Amino acid sequence: MAETVHLSERTPQVTAEELLEGFHPSYRFGEVSFDTYIPDPAHPSQAQAVQRLRDFAASMGGTGGAGGAGGFLSGLFGGKKKSSRGSGAQPNGIYLDGGFGVGKTHLLASLWHAAPGPKAFGTFVEYTNLVGALSFRRTVDILKEYRLVCIDEFELDDPGDTVLMSRLMRELADAGVKLAATSNTLPGSLGEGRFAAVDFKREIQVLSEQFEVLKVDGEDYRHRGLAKAPEPLADHELMAVATQNFPEAQVISDDRFSDLTANLSRVHPSRYRELVKDIDVMVLHEVQTITEQAMALRFVVLADRLYDKDVPVVASGTAFDQLFTEEMMNGGYMKKYFRTVSRMTALVREGQTGETEGA
Incomplete structure (x- = not known):
């Protein structure tokens, strides 16, 4: 019973360690991979995004397989990674731009699984809450030891939070952390499906040139309302x-x-x-x-x-x-x-x- x-x-x-151990893909995306994402042949950008993300993971030493949580303790004791900035071969950040229902979170989670740790995966709101719980400086000091930080559903509807996250991402990028993000694509009206990449890049200001935009086209099944x-x-x-x-x-x-x-x-x-x-x-x-x-x-x-x-x-x-x-x-x-x-x-x-x- x-x-x-x-x-x-x-x-x-909740301790800081417990908070950070929660920064991994949710149950729904706990076992996804690039192989389980089935690109729609009618939209070639989907297959192109998969390949580009595979390359991005490989640039960090990823194998393309499933990865461990790579949380707080490995961040502290695993040794600081070498900065990949200035190599010229790969961007510092990847931004997945597309309507909802095309699998952006699936792709972002697949990147997280394929990349080496330490690494973090969370929604925009989870990162702002983390800063609220730990303080901005402590959050930066911990996450700057990570190789990859994934931000799902980046939200631009709160100017204060957007400035906070832009600052956080800038400090992480300066420390050599790779970044990947999707935007919150729920529409301002039910007939709209895309959250423009230009809006994202405008709001993150000085970081915009460090992000490569990957378009992920496809059918938007939520246009039904x-x-x-x-x-x-x-x-x-x-x-x-x-x-x-x-x-x-x-x-x-x-x-x-x-x-x-x-x-x-x-x-x-x-x-x-x-x-x-x-x-x-x-x-x-x-x-x-x-x-x-x-x-x-x-x-x-x-x-x-x-x-x-x-x-x-x-x-x-x-x-x-x-x-x-x-x-x-x-x-x-x-x-x-x-x-x-x-x-x-x-x-x-x-x-x-x-x-x-x-x-």
């Missing part, structure tokens, strides 16, 4: 549905939405991975529309961690396509909120029907 826990009562403590969220269940049947649909689950979290969000305001977002690390199924009672921007942004981080772990969600209350206010869904952070609604909808569908859908 599954153990029931309450996330609203947890206050996880957001899928409708499943109807919420009755509150009294949540636990029964969770245990029936997932009889092998060992740990089920059971919280009122208001209690969970209250706890999120007390726990630093860098600890959310630890908060949910052992959860197999999430049960949420009385979901409500979030009306405060600060809480909405914290829930975005939680949703990403749940999605990384593929945690099914069983919920009552408001449907997840109404999780954020209309003003939020049309405001400056709309890309984050569209992503969260899409991901939570997928997890709720899995939790309440047993069906799964793509990222």
Whole structure:
């Protein structure tokens, strides 16, 4: 029988070592490789990107095979790598530009697996949270010993965070660290699919000439728009549905939405991975529309961690396509909120029907 826990009562403590050990591709991309990426013959840029990334990994001494985590301890004791700057043979950074649904995260994770350690892989938000947890200088001092830093879903919707990340990347590049990034391509409107490379290069300013842009063309399967969220269940049947649909689950979290969000305001977002690390199924009672921007942004981080772990969600209350206010869904952070609604909808569908859908 599954153990029931309450996330609203947890206050996880995470060391610097534990934070950094989490900087690797998520469960969904834990075993991908260049070989498992199947290029579309109709879009030659996909095969070209694979080959270029293979070369980029090889320039660091990579073998093209799966790599270890290469985390904090190897960064400290593995010896500082030789700087590859000034060689002229390879750029310092790679930027994957393309619409969503073309496999940019798959390619970025494949590069991470193929490259030698020490190395880090995380989303833009995870790196900004890392700086918040450790301080900017300590983050630089640790990551500058790495050979490769991969930044998925680089976001330009917060000027302060963009300047922070541009500065971080500049200091890492000066230390000889190779960089690779994708952009957050969720559209400003559902009819748009590309996040222009020119915007990325403008915002990272002095680093722009060090990045080689790889175009990854392809069909954008999300142009359909957001899928409708499943109807919420009755509150009294949540636990029964969770245990029936997932009889092998060992740990089920059971919280009122208001209690969970209250706890999120007390726990630093860098600890959310630890908060949910052992959860197999999430049960949420009385979901409500979030009306405060600060809480909405914290829930975005939680949703990403749940999605990384593929945690099914069983919920009552408001449907997840109404999780954020209309003003939020049309405001400056709309890309984050569209992503969260899409991901939570997928997890709720899995939790309440047993069906799964793509990222």
